[in-house]
Amino acid sequence: MREADTGTGAGHAVVIGGGIAGLAAAHRLLDGGRRVxxxxxxDRVGGKLLPGEIAGVRVDLGAESMLARRPEAVALAREVGLGDRLRPPATATAxxxxxxxxxxxxxxxxxxxxxxxxALSGVLSDEGLARIERDADLPRTExxxxxxxxxxxAARLGREVVxxxxxxLLGGVYAGDAYRISMRSAVPQLYQAARTRTSLTEAVREIQAKAVASRQTGPVFMGVEGGVGRLPLAVAESVRARGGEIVTGAPVTELRRVTAPAAGEGSEAGTGAPGDSPDRAHAAARPHPVWRIVAGERVLYADAVIVAVPAPVAADLLSAESPEAAAELRTVEYASMALVTLAYRRSEAALPDGSGFLVPPVDGRTIKASTFASQKWGWIADEDPDVIVLRTSVGRYGETEILQRxxxxxxxVSRHDLEAATGLDARPLATRVTRWTDGLPQYPVGHHARVARIREHVAKLPGLAVCGAPYDGVGIPACIASASAAxxxxxxxxxxxxxxxxxPVQSLHGGAGE
Structure with missing residues (x-):
């Protein structure tokens, strides 16, 4: 084990995790003049943002869009040179x-x-619509x-609405169970309105009126030509161009708060340091606690560490210095899912208009959604007008059997459901299955309180912060906002x-009734 040549000192920050949250944190740290x-x-950066291709057409194999009504993701894309490649959906009809x-x-x-x-006529039964009307006459639900x-x-409007x-809609974001998901964390604007209104439908109309008054314009969601998966690659390129170091294939196995070693001292494993840096000499002259990070054969010292990894990994890293935070992190549950991407000859595949469809679990289908990618994103259709690309998603919280196939x-099973929904019975040109095991953290009731406790424990350790999807929202803007706060x-x-x-940052827009 060798001492890293990055040295120690007040100018060095280490970010653990190269997903969009970690990369956004590194990008912002460089604004403050730190070495990062x-x-x-x-072996790659980007986390759940993954660019790929099928039948010669570039596609996203992970998240495909970002909320544009929040500023963080669009602003970061522009900062790293993707401003001219931002694209709204070609159709918002689903x-x-x-x-x-x-x-x-x-x-x-x-x-x-x-x-x-x-508003729900055509989707709900007559009985379901009548049940909504009773909301105005019901007593307050605390x-x-x-x-x-x-x-x-369900208490206010009936189960059929749910x-x-x-x-x-919630399943498309969290792959979770609406009867478990926290309203305070997942739909904060609805939670705040429900605290002051007796009628839920009245609260919704109030939210909609505020959205109209704020004159929100422009697309609700935004993509990137070539795929949203290009965003982390562009951020990583910017980080490196500004002097930051990004090391892949480097799992961190130890994170400890220690006293900085004196100049010329070897590591705890007994090997010598490759040389004294100005930071190391400064640390030796004025010894102070720093963070010691072990990643394979590398040992790094830094005055600041941002942990931007999934909750179970964060729990392992923090177990030595903050067992209380680690215990809380170990209670975070995850849902797994898979994306099935399919390419067809356009001459053989006719699809309904629109960007795709969602599937309620109560209908007993296997897929939970399908995106008509070539119709949703104009740049996909432009890459090869003779090819149609679409994808389905399978897997929800608690579902394990389907993902074992x-x-x-x-x-x-995706083709079977697509044929039942749309009549599409053609044989695909190519298919790709991308599995996201434990990919989506769950936000059950009390999630906000758990996050507050985690951060309270972490705040006791100077120079340490956490960020990412386990805390403030699972969408791209939420992860970037979390990184900035860290x-x-x-x-x-x-x-x-x-x-x-x-x-928390709502991860799916709903305020303007889109």
Whole structure:
């Protein structure tokens, strides 16, 4: 084991994790003049943002879009030179496959919760619509410190609203169960409105009125020509160009708070340092606690560390210095899923209009959604006009059997459901299955309180912060906002992290009834 040539000192920060949160943190750290090292366990950066190709066409094999009504992701894309490649969806018209037919996705709702019964006409039964009308006459339903989205909405409007619309919309973000997901963390604007209103439909209309008053314009979501998976690659390129170091294939096995070694001292393993840096000489002259990070054969010392990895990995890293934070992190559950990407000859594959469809679990189908990628993103259609690309997603929280099947089986069940929904019976030119095992952290009731406890414990350790999807929202803007707050925290400014802890970033837009 050797001492890293990055040295020690107040100018060095180490980011553990090379997903979009870790890369965004590194990018912002460089704004403050620090020397930055990013350590990524896998052989690539980007995490759940993964560019790929099928039948010669570039596609996303992970997340494909980012919320544009939040500024963080779009701003970062522009900062790293992707501004001229930002693209809105070519169509925002979607469907929901329920009760045996593809039906237009309703408008006039917030995450599936309607402002009026009429907004869900065509999706709900007559009985379901009538149940919504009773909301105005019901006594107040207390939400307390937190409540499950499904539980609260079902109490006010009936289960059919949850099962047919709220569930598939939330499932598209968290692959979770609406009857477990925290309203405070997943739909914070709805939670805040529900605390002050008796009628849920009235609360939704209030949210919609505020959205109109704020005059939100422009696309709700945004993509990147060539795929959103290009974003982390561009951020990594910018980090390196500005002097930051990114090391892949470097899983961190130890994170400890120690006293900086004196100049010329070897590592704990007894090997010599490759040379004294100015930072090492400074540390020797004024000994102070620093962070010691072990990643394979490398040993690094830094005054600041940002941990931007999944909760189980973060728990292992923090177990020595903050067993309390580690214990909380070990309670975070994850859902696994798989994306099935299929390419067809355009002459053989006719699809309905729109960007795709969602599938309520209550309908008993295997797939939970399908995206008509060539219709949603104009740049995919432009790359090869003779090829149509679409994808399906399978797997939700608690579902294990389906994800144990072979890739060919997942392709077969996807094709079966696609034919039932759209009539598509052609044989694909090519297929790809991308598995995201434990890919999506779950936000159950009480998640906000758990995050507050984790950060309270972490704050006791100077120069340490956490960020990423386990905390403040699973969407790309949420992860970038979390990274920015972590950078502020190690700089001594806790305002952003406190705001995020109290008010997480909603990961799916619903305020304007899109």
């Amino acid at each position: 090292t990013v350590l990524e366990a896998s 469907s929901i496959w329920t009760r045996g037919a593809l039906r237009p996705m309703p408008k006039g709702h917030v995450m599936g919760v309607p402002g009026t019964a009429a 939400v307390g410190e937190d409540v499950a989205v499904g539980e609260y909405v 099962d047919r619309l709220v569930e598939p 072979e890739d060919a089986d997942l392709v077969d 950078v502020d925290q190690i700089g001594g400014d806790l305002r952003a992290v406190q705001e995020l802890t109290a008010h």
